Amino acid sequence: MANAPVQRMSQLMAKTLRDDPADAEVLSHKLLVRAGYVRRTAAGIWSWLPLGKKVLANIERVVREEMDAIGAQEVSLPALLPREPYDATGRWDEYGQELFRLKDRKGGDYLLGPTHEEIFTLLVKDQCTSYKDLPVVLYQIQTKFRDEARPRAGILRGREFLMKDSYSFDLDDEGLARSYALHRQAYQNIFERLGLDYRICAATAGAMGGSKSEEFLAPSEAGEDLFADCPNCDFAANTEAISYELKPVDGSAVPALEEIPTPDTPTIETLAASLGVPASATLKNLLVKVDGEIVAVGVPGDREVDMDKVEAHFAPAVVEMVTEADFAGRPDLVRGYVGPQGLGEKVKYIADPRVAPGTGWITGANKEHTHARNVVAGRDFEADEYVDVVVVQDGDPCPKCGTGLKLDRAIEIGHIFQLGRKYADALKLDVLGQNGKPVRVTMGSYGVGVSRAVAALAEQTADEHGLVWPKEVAPADVHVVAAGKALQTEVALDVSEKLAAAGVRVLVDDRAGVSPGVKFTDAELIGVPQILVAGRRAGEGVLELKDRKTGEREELTVEDAIARLT
Ligand code: ATP
Numbered sequence: 001m002a003n004a005p006v007q008r009m010s011q012l013m014a015k016t017l018r019d020d021p022a023d024a025e026v027l028s029h030k031l032l033v034r035a036g037y038v039r040r041t042a043a044g045i046w047s048w049l050p051l052g053k054k055v056l057a058n059i060e061r062v063v064r065e066e067m068d069a070i071g072a073q074e075v076s077l078p079a080l081l082p083r084e085p086y087d088a089t090g091r092w093d094e095y096g097q098e099l100f101r102l103k104d105r106k107g108g109d110y111l112l113g114p115t116h117e118e119i120f121t122l123l124v125k126d127q128c129t130s131y132k133d134l135p136v137v138l139y140q141i142q143t144k145f146r147d148e149a150r151p152r153a154g155i156l157r158g159r160e161f162l163m164k165d166s167y168s169f170d171l172d173d174e175g176l177a178r179s180y181a182l183h184r185q186a187y188q189n190i191f192e193r194l195g196l197d198y199r200i201c202a203a204t205a206g207a208m209g210g211s212k213s214e215e216f217l218a219p220s221e222a223g224e225d226l227f228a229d230c231p232n233c234d235f236a237a238n239t240e241a242i243s244y245e246l247k248p249v250d251g252s253a254v255p256a257l258e259e260i261p262t263p264d265t266p267t268i269e270t271l272a273a274s275l276g277v278p279a280s281a282t283l284k285n286l287l288v289k290v291d292g293e294i295v296a297v298g299v300p301g302d303r304e305v306d307m308d309k310v311e312a313h314f315a316p317a318v319v320e321m322v323t324e325a326d327f328a329g330r331p332d333l334v335r336g337y338v339g340p341q342g343l344g345e346k347v348k349y350i351a352d353p354r355v356a357p358g359t360g361w362i363t364g365a366n367k368e369h370t371h372a373r374n375v376v377a378g379r380d381f382e383a384d385e386y387v388d389v390v391v392v393q394d395g396d397p398c399p400k401c402g403t404g405l406k407l408d409r410a411i412e413i414g415h416i417f418q419l420g421r422k423y424a425d426a427l428k429l430d431v432l433g434q435n436g437k438p439v440r441v442t443m444g445s446y447g448v449g450v451s452r453a454v455a456a457l458a459e460q461t462a463d464e465h466g467l468v469w470p471k472e473v474a475p476a477d478v479h480v481v482a483a484g485k486a487l488q489t490e491v492a493l494d495v496s497e498k499l500a501a502a503g504v505r506v507l508v509d510d511r512a513g514v515s516p517g518v519k520f521t522d523a524e525l526i527g528v529p530q531i532l533v534a535g536r537r538a539g540e541g542v543l544e545l546k547d548r549k550t551g552e553r554e555e556l557t558v559e560d561a562i563a564r565l566t
């Protein structure tokens with residue numbers, strides 16, 4: 001590969017900012033904008049500037065190498081997709097408000113792909129006809145579209161974002177298990193190479209359907225997932241994936257299911273009463289604070305609530321999300337999880353995580369129910385929307401060994417699924433088996449949040465001065481700073497050329513009229529792993545090398561610096 005040319009800051013489109021963007025809530029958002037990596041185009045829609053694009057490309061390269069290594073073949077499918085395959089699997093409707101739907105000039109329905117199970121299934125149906133054609137694993141690195149309800153965390157949750165999605169097609173369960181294991185290992189390699197700290201956690205299948213699924217979660221305060229880690233055994237799970245037997249908060253015995261009355265119009269109060277918990281304990285679907293007071297907005301279904309609508313409904317009162325802190329010292333609050341069921345109907349799930357699925361019924365907001373202050377399903381939100389709140393608490397027993405679980409926030413950076421035959425059944429994907437009879441294909445699907453990984457890395461590695469990239473993803477290997485006058489600039493450019501000739505990726509701050517102090521601050525903000533300064537002693541051929549992460553500095557001759565960096 002040809003050596004990369006030296007990148008000159010004087011020519012680079014990367015304007016650094018001293019102040020955090022006003023709308024930024026999380027560190028990665030602030031730093032990636034301030035360091036000139038990305039710019040916001042609209043809510044949840046981002047432009048990648050030269051430095052950001054380099055980091056993104058490095059992550060793509062690592063993902064590609066590891067996918068290729070397990071025999072996956074790269075393809076590129078469209079993002080603009082016809083409705084029909086998504087009708088066949090039911091996802092045109094099931095996906096709810098997150099799906100971007102659009103019409104063409106003839107009135108035909110289309111969508112912008114949020115994930116591509118249907119389209120890959122049809123591709124394989126077209127291309128693979130015999131058992132000899134399987135197994136096959138296909139992948140793409142592609143822009144995905146999801147109309148996220150709260151795209152508030154910068155690159156972490158885009159409405160347009162880059163995902164590596166892959167799909168495996170096998171003849172039998174053993175084959176699927178093998179493809180799944182290969183991906184699991186590839187993902188470990190990817191995240192280790194990227195320098196991300198992560199845990200593999202049991203997960204629920206969500207909108208994808210299917211059986212086994214695991215998430216790769218990167219511990220971070222900025223994360224929107226909560227996972228439980230057992231300090232004693234290997235158990236780790238997204239709290240969404242943990243369910244317990246019913247255990248009222250006062251510790252009393254659990255009523256048998258048949259003893260739980262099921263009134264015609266179940267309400268939160270009647271359910272709470274039947275479970276022997278205070279009415280205010282409220283087995284709620286969505287908890288929000290309205291002017292500081294916790295209220296429930298019943299929103300059953302398998303969807304995210306449209307917070308804008310809830311906010312509009314309560315206006316001018318201030319609506320905020322309930323956080324972990326709101327539960328502290330409030331044993332009367334039971335944290336609830338609601339299954340994907342209709343409003344106020346008798347259903348398979350109960351609005352409490354401590355009940356195994358398939359055993360009870362839920363409540364929902366309805367017109368008579370004031371706790372919800374007259375929020376009406378169908379008017380204020382789709383009747384089948386819901387948001388699940390926290391389901392497991394710190395110290396709850398590990399389902400495997402009983403030890404108290406430790407809860408941490410995390411960013412979901414990858415997710416692997418054994419789908420089984422859900423999509424193959426819906427779209428009739430068969431191949432001819434060895435005995436001449438058709439065999440229904442079994443599938444897996446696997447995603448890495450490529451753009452999200454940029455932000456997750458920033459969250460995990462940044463310090464108070466700015467970004468700190470691991471070498472594999474950094475936009476350059478060394479950031480050369482010309483700290484002084486013409487002489488320093490000359491030395492800096494000269495050493496930059498020599499480093500580049502030796503294959504080192506160099507960013508050089510050759511800007512005229514910018515003070516050394518500003519250049520140092522910018523170098524720290526931008527986060528290239530090594531900073532090489534041509535300063536006071538440049539005339540004697542002595543430079544200073546600083547490790548961005550450890551802050552260690554040392555003076556070196558130009559020759560030694562080049563030897564060290566190559
Ligand atoms: P989340 O729970 O964060 O909404 P998800 O479970 O809906 O994510 P998947 O359908 O499992 O996401 O997609 C695979 C991967 O794509 C995720 O593990 C995540 O890394 C990434 N991803 C999903 N949604 C987004 C988004 N809005 N912005 C950036 N990356 C995303």
Ligand code: MG
Pocket residue numbers: none
């Ligand atoms: Mg999602």
Ligand code: MG
Pocket residue numbers: 412
């Ligand atoms: Mg998820």
Ligand code: MG
Pocket residue numbers: 215412414415
């Ligand atoms: Mg997921």
